[in-house]
Structure formats: C-alpha cells, structure tokens
Amino acid sequence: MCGFVCLWRCGDEALARRMIDKIAHRGPDAVDVISAGNAPVIMAHCRLSIIGPENGAQPMHQDEDMLVVNGEIYNYTDLRAILGEGRFRTSSDSETILHLHRSDILRWVTRLDGMFSFVLATPERIIAARDPLGIKPLYFARIGDGIALASEIKAFDGIGVDAVEAVPAGSTLDSVTGLQRWFRIPQGAGRAEDGIDEQAVWKELRLVLEEAVRKWMVADVEVGSFLSGGLDSSIIAAIAARQLARRGRRLKTFAVGLKGSADLIAARRVAGHIGSEHFERAFTPEDVAEVLPHVIYHLESADTDLVRSAVPTHFVARLARRHVKAVLTGEGADELFAGYTYHHGYVDRPRELADELTRSLGTMHNINLLRVDRITMAESLEARTPFLDRELVAFAQSIPATLKLRRTDADNPDRTGPTTEKWILRKACDDLLPHDLVWRRKAQFDEGSGSVDALAIALQKMTGADAPLDRAAEGACYKQILCEQYQDPELVLSNAGDWSLGRAIAV
Template sequence: EGDASAYVFASELKALVGHVDPSTVVALPPGHYWTPETGMVCYYNPDWLRKDDYAPWDEEGHHVTDDEIRDAFSKAVKKRMMADVDYGFFLSGGVDSCIVAHDLLPFYREERRAAFGDDRPIPTFTVGMENSPDVMAAKGMVEALGGSKNVNHHVRSFTPEEVFDLIPKIVYHMETYEAELIRSAIPNWLLAERAAQDVKMVLTGEGADELFAGYLYFSHAETSRQVQDELRRIYGMLGNINLHRTDRMTMAHGLEARVPFLDTEFTRLVMSVDPARKMVDEKAVATNSRGREKTLLRELFEGPNSDGHSIPRPVLWRAKAMQCEGVGEDWVSILQRKIASLVTDAEMDDAHVTYPINTP
C-alpha cells in the first residue's frame, strides 16, 4: 500500500475493482509472461505466426503427410487425457467435436481397463433445444460410437424463455457486453453447468476452424496466401473470443476445458500444410461435398478409429452452423424480441449520452 511501483495480478478484472486505476490495467496477451526486470516477454511466437512470407510448402522436399497429421492429433488428444479427476467431453454435434470423440474413445476405454479394470462409458454433453441440429447430430455420433455401452450421453435441453435470466450472470463472468460473444456464451454456460455435475474436466473441439479454414467466408478467398494470412489473423484473436468464452463459462462452474486442436505441435504441423489444400469452393459449400470448408480435416478422419467406429457421413460432411443456429434457431429471435421490448426508441436515441464509451 502506498508503493507506486507495486503490481497487482488477477485472472479476472473484477478482482482489481477498488484497488487500481482502471486506466492502468493491461491484459497479458497469450504466449507472454511478465517480470519486473524484463517487462512483457513473448515466449510463443512460431515462424508460421510471425513471418508474413512463411511458406515451407514451396521448399523442395517439404511434405506433410496425412498420417503425420492424424498421428499428431492422436497424441494431442491423449496428452490432454492425463487427469486425476473424472472427465468427459463436450459433444456439440459439429464435425470438430465428433472428430475429437472419434479419437478419444479408444484411448479412454484403454485407460479405464488399465486403471480400473472396467468399461465404464465416457460422459458426453450436448446442449440444444429439443430436436435441434446439434442435438440430433450428437445423438447420431453417440450411436456410431457404440451407443450407451460406450457413451454416457447427456443432453441439456432449454427453452428460449429461461435463457434471458442468465444474461446478467454471463456478463459478470465473461466481463464483456459484446452482444455476439454474450449470445454465444449462453449455450456454453448451460453445457458447463450440466457437465460440472458429473466431471471436473472436459475436452472440447475448439480451434479447428482457425486451423482448417472452417468459416464459410473462406469461400471468398481468391488465393491460398489470403487463406494463410486470414488463418494467422483469426488464430491471434482466439484468446479474446472462442477461448475466452470457453474458459470463462467452464471455470464459472469449476470445470477445466482442454483443447486438443490447439496443441502447439499439431498446430505447427497443420499450419505448414500448403494452404491451397484448405481452399473453400462456394459450390461445394452449397452441396455439402468435397471442396467445402474443412475438407482437408474431414477427409483425414473418414476412416474408422482403432475400435472400428467411423463418424457417420451426414455428421462428417454436415454444413457449418454457427453455434446459436446449431442449438436451435428460435431461441435467438425470441431473445432479441424480448430485449427489444425492454429498450425504447428514445433510450436508443440517447444511448450516446448514457453510454459515452462503447455506445451500443
């Protein structure tokens, strides 16, 4: 107290309220550490992220095989299974989470037999309105993995009406009021809340879109260099968007989330693949065929896992859906109408006066 050179650290902004001048608060970026002697130091800045001209695929003899990528991913999954607590898996029904489940299950069963001598099914968790696309796809994946014999699947259903009351809690834990981020955090909150009743750690499918050009707008890229540059850009934003949402919503319930797709070695390997293999064809997107977004990733996992289970083709080649669409379209429009009814036109006209910073 009274020491002008003192530094205060916290994992959440709310812990600093009343202790520091808000204008002096600085976020520690991903891949950095800080000491009084050195200041901010970057310890993770690989060539593919740092160099604008990074292009090993143009070098003679450089070739990343599909087997190398699959092997690196299996190692990434297995590495994240090390735990002394019960764990499970967020099975959203999207291709990314289904791929993790596809690789995870054989390792899990092997681990259970070795450690406990049993075949207890792995807990999986899905969130969505009844019969929503995510819920139906996840159920299809569960059946493909052997059904209840191998998977103890839980669906957290919800109604549009119940999510409105969650918004203050979510803003509190997210520490942001960015509308899209808050809206997408609602399903994450419900999912984490349900999973925390049974497990202490979960694996998730986050990160694949940022490595394999999974967003539909990649169909507008005219060159492979544009694809690579955009992947680098959105990878750099993960800590403020997808990973921020996942971490805050799980830790709000005492749940740890682990992300195999963002393993550093797997990431290095995938980002050294010729980005031409990640190009997206607009016509293929419309027909759910090869050449659509994440074709490279989908083709890598078309075959069976070591237990003989394959991802169902309708799931593997399922169209990309935004999270809010996948869990059920109706709840978003109902939420929007509810919020619109609470804010008058006059209040919106005066928003710049009421909220001079980050005016809505």
C-alpha cells in the same frame, strides 16, 4: 484449473482476499491467501484440483520462492524426470515451474507444454507468464510502484485501478525486465508444392491429433467431452472415446440446444456411433432470459457474437459439471483448418488465407478462448482444447492452405465449383464418424443449438419490444447488462475482444 491473485509491492492481505473472492468460482476446492515473509508479495489462490489433488495446494511456498498457477502442464512427468524426482515435494504438475526456474536451462519457460498462466515470486522479483496461445487468462494493473495480477478482470473491479491490461499470449511479465515474448505462432503455408503426397499429410495429421488428445486427457479426475454434433467436437470425442475404450472406460459427452435443434439431433447420433455415455439438455427462451445477466457478467464481454455463443456454452458447462470436472472441446479447428464461412472467399488466394489463419490464431485469446475459459470456469469446470496443442498447431501451420480449403470439384477447369472447408481434417478423420456427418457443412454453435432464436425471443420479452431487436440494439442491450453489474465497467469493456474485428470477407 484455478484462479489467482498476486500483489507485488502493493496492497495487503485484505485486498488480496477481496480480489480472490470475486473469482472464487474458478476454484471451489480450496482458497488460501499467503504473505511471503522474505519478499514484498501476497498471493491468493482458489483451486479446482485436477492433477495432484492430495498435495498440490497453492500458493506453493518453497524455500524463498512462492508460486501460483492456473492451468495444466502436460509434460510434467517428462520434466520431473529431467529435473530429478528428488527435488519434488508434491505430485502437482505446477511444481515443475519452480524447479525449471531454479535450473540452468536457458529460456526455461519454453520447456512448458500445456495451457497455463502463472506468477513466480522470488525475494528480488516476480515473473509472470502465459501459454503460447493465451488459453489461460492473465491480467495486470499498476498500483503505485507495485503490480497487481489476477486471472480475471472482475478481480480488479472496485479497487480503484485506472487501467487493466492483459499479459499477451506467449509472453512473460518480469518486474525487472518488463514484457517479453517467448513464443510466436508459426507462419502458415500457402500453396501446396506440385506432387505433394496428400495422403501422407492427412495420415500424419491424424497421428498428431491423436497424440494431442491423449496428452490433453491427462488428469487425476474423469475428463468428459462437449459434443455439439459438429465436426470439431465430434472428432475430439470420437478419438477420446477410442482411447478410453482401450482402458475399458467409457467417455461421457454433453450436448445442449432448443428441443429438436440440429445440434441435439446430430450429437445424439454421434454419441451412438462412438458409444459414449451421453447427456443432453434442452433449454428454452425463458431459460436464456434467466441466465443472460449471469453469462454476460462472467463472459467479461458484451460482443454480440461472443454472447450468442456463450449462452449455449453456459448450459453445456452447467450440465457437464454435474458429472465431471474437466472436458475436451473443439476450439481452434476453425482457425487452424479454415472453418469459418468468411474463409471461403479466400479459396483462390491461398497465401492470403494462410496469413489470415495465422492472424486469427493470434486473436483467439481474447475471443473464443475468452468465452470458453470464462463460461466453463464460472461453473468450476476445466475446458481443454486439444486442437491448440503446441505440436498440433505447428504441424497444422505447415499444411498448405490449399489442402485446408478447396473446391469439391478441383478439376473443374472454370474453377467455379463449391468449396469445402477443413478438407484435410475431414480426410484425416473420415473413418471416425458417419460419412455424411464428416462432410456436412459447418453451422455455428449458436446457430445449430438454436440459441440465436432463443435469445431473440428472450431479449424481446426482457425489453418489452414489439419486434425482435436488430443487431445494434441487441449489442446495446448486452452492454447495458454488463455495465449494471460492474462498478468500473470500462475496465472490462476496454479489454473485451470483438469477434468480427479484422475478419473481412474476401471477394
């Protein structure tokens, strides 16, 4: 996991160094700036070494090509075998991108399986790309006739650009052909066909999920797991713990919250059930007030919901980084399996629910994935999202929406019974955890951890208000904090996502 800067036909090494220094938290293991002698390109890279730590330094300069990468290519061993081991000079997964580009394979970017963003420069052009769902960030700006690219918007702050744009998820940016899509999210399925074998579906889902966790644990360093005590993180941790136990190893899990909060209690119970080595931290409103400017600066957003969930993410990332370099998270399960409260309004409209899940998957890059990437990388921690594995996404999208959100008493003729979100996921993993934990109703991370209450107290103290701030005042406070920390705050605000945008509650 890393951060990078690329200047194509613009700037100099001093500018590249200035930009990479602003995102050096993404990679504390090594920082380097290189100019290509045979191409108008300068690349800078800060590295958090996860795979190939001994010889995977970047920027990677081979023959006439130069490469910077952020992320992980999980099928790199298969690609090395296909491309020929003799071509490779390092054990880094990133090097596969160079040789795929040089091969005769059509649409070579589609062969990459993982979470990634990269820029590849040849003497004639640059090609930048981003993974299917935009798990890893990538931004660009025009400088004269050239292009500047970087892993975070803050790299562009104060350098005089007029606008910054994100390379869309599942897209390439080619200096010759421009922006092009290379991946589209499969359309979700609506109503189940009569006679569908539900048991077969959830058994297959379990296998696909187990394979995703196995794949996303590939690393040359220890991988831990966030554990909020909620369904999604508990499932991932339980599967990971089983897989590690087969190798005689024990999973490390991490939880945070206010003292006595529901998340801490539930996480402790899950950790005991799966046998993980568990670490936890109780934070206070005073702790929240102290870290809030740091969180908002790194989040690159003042969206109220994102800030609320970013606060506990900060505390759990800081806790985890004391013990591991990489962690698994449960992000993506709500978008795949209808886990949000507003989804319940769609229970009798499966086609609309399937369309909404597909739509929300396409917005994750600028909302929850932005939060996870920025806040974990601010602590030099790599976060991995197995639920967003490409094969798992494809399979989950093929599952009818009627199996994701359904009435608990589905046979009730008046169809007025309570609804259960993520039903098929719960069935698939019913044996992994205590029954009551598998079937308990969802609580948002910021609610279960108590961070909303802590934020309310912290903001009241910070502003000197006589009463807790209403939502509008809370959002205005976050925006002010962000603007005070950037020379060009509009670059950030114009790119920031809005969690609630387009999420209408169906009635």
